[in-house]
Amino acid sequence: MKKIIFSLTLSIFLFSCNKKTLNKSSETILSKEEKNDSTKIKSLFNSALTEGKSYEWLRDLTQNIGGRLSGSKEAQMAVEWSEQLMKEVGFDSIWLQPVMVPHWVRGHKEVANYTSNGVKKKVAICALGFSVATPKEGISAEVIEVKSLEEASALGTKMKGKIVFFNRAFDNTLIHTFKAYGGCVDQRVRGAAICGEFGAKGVIVRSMTNAIDDFPHTGTMSYGDLPNEKHIPAAAISTLAAESLSKDLKNNPNLTFYFKQQCQTLPDAPSFNVIGEIKGSETPENIFVVGGHLDSWDLGEGAHDDGTGIVQSLEVAYLFRKNNIQPKNTLRVVFFMNEENGTRGAKKYAELATLNKENHIGGLESDAGGHTPRGFSIDANSENTALLITWKKLLAPYGLHDIEKGGSGADISPLKGEDVTLVGYRPDSQRYFDYHHTSRDTFDKVNKRELELGSASMASIVYLMDKYLYKDTPVKL
Amino acid sequence: MKKIIFSLTLSIFLFSCNKKTLNKSSETILSKEEKNDSTKIKSLFNSALTEGKSYEWLRDLTQNIGGRLSGSKEAQMAVEWSEQLMKEVGFDSIWLQPVMVPHWVRGHKEVANYTSNGVKKKVAICALGFSVATPKEGISAEVIEVKSLEEASALGTKMKGKIVFFNRAFDNTLIHTFKAYGGCVDQRVRGAAICGEFGAKGVIVRSMTNAIDDFPHTGTMSYGDLPNEKHIPAAAISTLAAESLSKDLKNNPNLTFYFKQQCQTLPDAPSFNVIGEIKGSETPENIFVVGGHLDSWDLGEGAHDDGTGIVQSLEVAYLFRKNNIQPKNTLRVVFFMNEENGTRGAKKYAELATLNKENHIGGLESDAGGHTPRGFSIDANSENTALLITWKKLLAPYGLHDIEKGGSGADISPLKGEDVTLVGYRPDSQRYFDYHHTSRDTFDKVNKRELELGSASMASIVYLMDKYLYKDTPVKL
Numbered sequence: 001m002k003k004i005i006f007s008l009t010l011s012i013f014l015f016s017c018n019k020k021t022l023n024k025s026s027e028t029i030l031s032k033e034e035k036n037d038s039t040k041i042k043s044l045f046n047s048a049l050t051e052g053k054s055y056e057w058l059r060d061l062t063q064n065i066g067g068r069l070s071g072s073k074e075a076q077m078a079v080e081w082s083e084q085l086m087k088e089v090g091f092d093s094i095w096l097q098p099v100m101v102p103h104w105v106r107g108h109k110e111v112a113n114y115t116s117n118g119v120k121k122k123v124a125i126c127a128l129g130f131s132v133a134t135p136k137e138g139i140s141a142e143v144i145e146v147k148s149l150e151e152a153s154a155l156g157t158k159m160k161g162k163i164v165f166f167n168r169a170f171d172n173t174l175i176h177t178f179k180a181y182g183g184c185v186d187q188r189v190r191g192a193a194i195c196g197e198f199g200a201k202g203v204i205v206r207s208m209t210n211a212i213d214d215f216p217h218t219g220t221m222s223y224g225d226l227p228n229e230k231h232i233p234a235a236a237i238s239t240l241a242a243e244s245l246s247k248d249l250k251n252n253p254n255l256t257f258y259f260k261q262q263c264q265t266l267p268d269a270p271s272f273n274v275i276g277e278i279k280g281s282e283t284p285e286n287i288f289v290v291g292g293h294l295d296s297w298d299l300g301e302g303a304h305d306d307g308t309g310i311v312q313s314l315e316v317a318y319l320f321r322k323n324n325i326q327p328k329n330t331l332r333v334v335f336f337m338n339e340e341n342g343t344r345g346a347k348k349y350a351e352l353a354t355l356n357k358e359n360h361i362g363g364l365e366s367d368a369g370g371h372t373p374r375g376f377s378i379d380a381n382s383e384n385t386a387l388l389i390t391w392k393k394l395l396a397p398y399g400l401h402d403i404e405k406g407g408s409g410a411d412i413s414p415l416k417g418e419d420v421t422l423v424g425y426r427p428d429s430q431r432y433f434d435y436h437h438t439s440r441d442t443f444d445k446v447n448k449r450e451l452e453l454g455s456a457s458m459a460s461i462v463y464l465m466d467k468y469l470y471k472d473t474p475v476k477l
Numbered sequence: 478m479k480k481i482i483f484s485l486t487l488s489i490f491l492f493s494c495n496k497k498t499l500n501k502s503s504e505t506i507l508s509k510e511e512k513n514d515s516t517k518i519k520s521l522f523n524s525a526l527t528e529g530k531s532y533e534w535l536r537d538l539t540q541n542i543g544g545r546l547s548g549s550k551e552a553q554m555a556v557e558w559s560e561q562l563m564k565e566v567g568f569d570s571i572w573l574q575p576v577m578v579p580h581w582v583r584g585h586k587e588v589a590n591y592t593s594n595g596v597k598k599k600v601a602i603c604a605l606g607f608s609v610a611t612p613k614e615g616i617s618a619e620v621i622e623v624k625s626l627e628e629a630s631a632l633g634t635k636m637k638g639k640i641v642f643f644n645r646a647f648d649n650t651l652i653h654t655f656k657a658y659g660g661c662v663d664q665r666v667r668g669a670a671i672c673g674e675f676g677a678k679g680v681i682v683r684s685m686t687n688a689i690d691d692f693p694h695t696g697t698m699s700y701g702d703l704p705n706e707k708h709i710p711a712a713a714i715s716t717l718a719a720e721s722l723s724k725d726l727k728n729n730p731n732l733t734f735y736f737k738q739q740c741q742t743l744p745d746a747p748s749f750n751v752i753g754e755i756k757g758s759e760t761p762e763n764i765f766v767v768g769g770h771l772d773s774w775d776l777g778e779g780a781h782d783d784g785t786g787i788v789q790s791l792e793v794a795y796l797f798r799k800n801n802i803q804p805k806n807t808l809r810v811v812f813f814m815n816e817e818n819g820t821r822g823a824k825k826y827a828e829l830a831t832l833n834k835e836n837h838i839g840g841l842e843s844d845a846g847g848h849t850p851r852g853f854s855i856d857a858n859s860e861n862t863a864l865l866i867t868w869k870k871l872l873a874p875y876g877l878h879d880i881e882k883g884g885s886g887a888d889i890s891p892l893k894g895e896d897v898t899l900v901g902y903r904p905d906s907q908r909y910f911d912y913h914h915t916s917r918d919t920f921d922k923v924n925k926r927e928l929e930l931g932s933a934s935m936a937s938i939v940y941l942m943d944k945y946l947y948k949d950t951p952v953k954l
Contacts, residue, residue: 211925399851449907
């Protein structure tokens with residue numbers, strides 16, 4: 001009987017969860033205050049979808065500046081562009097926060113090939129960020145294929161003089177593609193550190209993507225504390241090339257792989273986080289951050305990673321203005337520099353926040369692409385996590401169902417503290433790794449409505465957090 | 478107090494809705510049988526994402542056959558392709574169901590332009606399906622812009638000799654783009670019937686899309702019961718052209734619009750629905766239909782509309798085989814012919830179902846594009862609707878949150894009956910009208926994972942419906 005009642009309750013609830021019913025029965029479910037919130041959220045969505053600016057801002061950033069790796073001329077152009085754009089949107093104050101950033105450059109386009117059964121095969125390849133160059137003439141060596149760091153480590157000195165090929169594929173059965181990425185990216189980040197230790201000649205890594213195609217995916221790597229003389233060149237090859245090489249190695253284990261790259265790490269360069277602030281009307285000492293990262297990899301235009309996060313963050317402030325929402329707490333839009341290879345901007349921001357005894361009550365980061373909205377991931381204490389999850393009834397009509405505990409983002413997580421509520425915007429992840437860190441991450445891959453729905457989703461949760469968080473948890477960082 | 482308890486229950490429940498918690502606490506929430514179902518659903522998704530065939534099938538259909546309007550050579554090729562493919566997948570029986578279909582042909586590419594302030598502007602235009610041609614030399618006339626059928630009707634004979642321009646735009650604030658389409662499409666379907674009555678010379682309609690771009694969207698129209706001599710040419714112009722024309726008309730209300738099209742309706746042509754059947758193991762007399770439509774408009778490749786629905790429907794049967802699921806009821810995969818301009822295939826299928834006294838217990842249609850899964854729309858009696866909504870707990874981990882009452886689809890809705898449970902697959906709708914009925918509806922717009930997740934979503938709900946519906950509602954059609 002208990003079970004029947006429970007099932008019945010569950011059915012009623014599940015029924016009440018659905019949009020249609022929510023709308024119909026909103027009078028019984030939503031309190032007066034919640035109805036006001038619902039109306040405000042609707043108006044934020046209406047504004048974004050009819051007078052949003054994010055798409056044209058993104059067109060400008062990606063097509064007139066393009067890829068903007070830390071330390072590059074384009075990154076500096078992006079800083080100036082951001083400051084100018086913030087002036088147009090209108091903030092109480094705008095400033096550039098200086099930060100020294102790594103300055104790695106790719107140099108000439110990389111080359112790779114190997115010969116199997118007398119057929120020379122060209123390989124789509126790109127150097128990994130922070131990798132050293134090969135000698136000018138490139139390197140040639142036999143290949144050892146492995147599927148994990150452990151397997152590589154176990155080879156020990158057997159890998160001496162060889163190229164180690166990390167070929168563990170994404171687990172495509174994971175619905176959330178970021179989990180598949182998380183399950184593979186150690187190969188890219190740490191492969192060269194392990195293989196350099198044992199005297200390997202170089203490292204090539206299968207690209208980090210669900211897709212089987214011919215686009216190599218770059219990304220950051222680290223030699224850890226390996227001495228300079230043990231640094232070996234590291235590159236990513238396309239998944240199509242990885243599949244092909246793996247197959248050819250089965251028939252011809254002694255084939256010779258060749259690659260050449262001319263990348264180098266220059267001295268650190270000066271750069272900036274770009275910050276726009278709207279002063280809070282009630283508790284201006286409490287600060288809420290909304291941001292993404294301004295830098296991007298050099299191969300594409302940095303559209304989904306993270307041009308979309310930048311323009312959406314700015315659009316939150318724009319939508320607040322358009323809807324006459326005056327935040328009670330101070331709202332800062334922060335374009336972080338150097339998320340891709342160093343997160344120096346994020347560290348600098350958090351360092352100065354502590355130094356200046358600033359009160360950060362929370363943050364929202366958009367760095368998971370500009371696809372259709374799915375929800376938010378919450379890194380907060382249990383009380384605030386539970387509070388945010390109750391907002392699902394207000395946000396579900398906009399496709400925001402996945403509101404749950406999880407990580408926020410690389411740029412705001414240094415602000416973490418017991419009473420700081422950090423949130424990551426979570427758009428649909430299915431297409432993200434088709435483009436991520438490749439030449440395909442371009443403006444044409446972004447859909448206007450999906451981008452605008454994301455801006456409105458972000459503005460809505462910032463509106464709610466500004467309204468409901470500050471009362472209960474104005475706590476010093 | 479009551480309110481507090483209610484809120485608490487709501488919080489707990491909303492919390493329990495989220496994926497993470499669902500997984501963690503599945504032992505307490507899911508019954509033993511539901512756990513079995515959950516495992517089966519997971520295996521369907523795993524298969525689709527690792528050994529799915531739908532993407533390569535779609536590549537073949539769209540790139541080797543392409544657009545396949547009813548009555549065309551390509552439609553016939555698609556019928557043959559379908560029969561062959563069904564043989565490869567393996568059914569207990571496969572047959573072609575003859576049906577006579579309308580045979581409208583576009584003829585040479587349409588031309589349109591107008592001159593404003595001495596500048597001649599080319600207009601992106603396409604004839605609407607079933608429209609008559611213009612005279613060989615085209616037509617020129619002054620333009621009257623209206624925003625609705627009512628506004629047009631009110632003009633009466635003032636429109637005599639004029640071209641009536643229907644320019645009501647999509648309401649972009651509607652989150653579900655199909656609702657915006659539903660709010661505008663009367664202009665395309667009925668505009669010419671109304672204006673032909675009053676002696677207008679022609680009709681041009683703003684394209685049915687959220688986007689502002691230069692691609693005209695075709696689609697079906699009807700002259701209703703208007704006598705032949707009152708049939709006037711009807712065409713769609715791009716939204717960019719519509720905006721431009723509307724602006725120019727404000728400054729120059731007497732400008733002359735010119736267009737030429739050579740389309741015609743030929744005698745009805747023979748064609749087929751293509752049907753594959755797996756006999757039910759327990760109640761084979763009960764039939765469940767899964768389908769989409771094989772025909773498409775001629776301008777693109779019929780990828781999202783409805784190549785994706787076709788290959789997903791077939792993949793349901795493929796995934797059942799791969800996972801050794803033997804349906805209890807008979808499962809029919811039906812590729813309907815002529816959804817776009819006549820739904821003759823759907824009518825024929827339903828007609829023969831009645832004639833042969835077949836027992837249809839339900840159906841699932843995929844005709845809303847191949848984008849990332851969002852849910853299902855249910856057209857059933859209240860008991861079965863409530864039952865399907867309880868499955869949200871099993872389906873939400875795959876992004877299927879929107880499971881609610883609503884329409885199913887044009888091809889299965891003729892099977893409607895009190896105890897027939899009809900379901901429409903509902904992928905995300907944001908990008909759909911960027912491509913719908915245009916030259917842009919091509920294979921490259923489809924993402925492999927999104928397509929496969931759709932197949933698995935469909936297979937999962939068919940699995941559940943097959944298992945749970947037949948017991949309670951084996952009712953004669």
